[in-house]
Amino acid sequence: MVKRHENSIEVSTYRSGRLHFAVGVSGRGKIVRIPLPGETEEEVLAEISKDYPNFELTDKYVDTAKTVSDAYHGEKVEFNLNRLDLGLDDSEFDESKHEDQTFENQDQTFENQDQISEPSPVKSSFERSVLLEVSKIPHGEVTTYKKISESLKTQGYRAVGxxxxxxxxxxxxxxxxxxxxxxxxxxxxxxxxxxxEILKNEGVKIKGDKIILKLKKELPLNELPLH
Structure with missing residues (x-):
């Protein structure tokens, strides 16, 4: 059962075309939830309320919700990860600290991971390191679950997924x-x-449900590695 947070948060929404976007911000000023867009405001608010039933609507963070919308629609946006509640203080936020961490023989359970104190939505140092690794993927490019695992020096592909x-x-x-x-x-x-849709908005070529890789002279198309 998912534990719901009792602390109240503030939520701002933004509409772009047919979609509504939202961000939830804690009393500490950290973003604790960004739901995927929905076709109604009620839909995105209901998604936030699953984890944060106590929230107040505000216009304070409409610009942030718009930034999420811009990113969804393919714009390359600059976003300071310090604004996200990743379970560490601003003074601790140094991505280089996490690049040398290794995680061996991980599986789907996280009982043995260092736990991050509430009310952060990120529950363990392992989850945080995975998210930081994912944040490095450049706009318009893709990588694989396997590559993320290898970057973290773990064979726990399921845990990463x-x-x-x-x-x-x-x-x-x-x-x-x-x-x-x-x-x-x-x-x-x-x-x-x-x-x-999001990948196509970023310029990634897709046919059906397969990524189309750009042709390089030295390799046939079907032998090109994914990043």
Whole structure:
């Protein structure tokens, strides 16, 4: 059962065309939730309320919600990850500190991981490291679950996939850019159709549910590696 947070947060929404976007911000000024867009404001608010039933609507963070919308629609946006509640203080936020961490023989359970104190939506140092690794994927490019695992020096592919699937900040931490090793776009909490749309908005070429890789003279198309 998912534990719901009792602390009140502030939520701002933004509409772009047919879609509504939202961000939830804690009393500490940290973003704790970015739901995937919905066709109604009620839909995105209901998604936030699953984890944060106590919230107040405000216009204070409309610009941030618009930034999420811009990213969804393919714009290359600059976003300071310090604004996200990743379970560490601003003084601790140094991405280089996490690049040398290794995680061996991980599986789907996180009982043995260092726990991050509430009310952060990121529950363990392992989840945080996975999200930080995903945040490095460049706009308009993709990588694989396997490559993320290798970057973290773990063979716990399922654990990595689980952490990515629990991403509380989709679009800004671009879990949509993680695909399967065979080039299939893979699963997405918003559905395959939404994942395909976001990737196409970023200029990624897709045929059906497969990534189309750019041809290089030295390799046949079907032998090109994914990033």
């Amino acid at each position: 689980t952490a990515i699937g629990k991403n509380p900040f989709p679009i800004i931490i671009p879990c949509h850019r993680v695909v399967k090793s065979d080039g299939s776009i893979g699963n997405y909490s918003g559905g395959v159709k939404m994942k395909r």
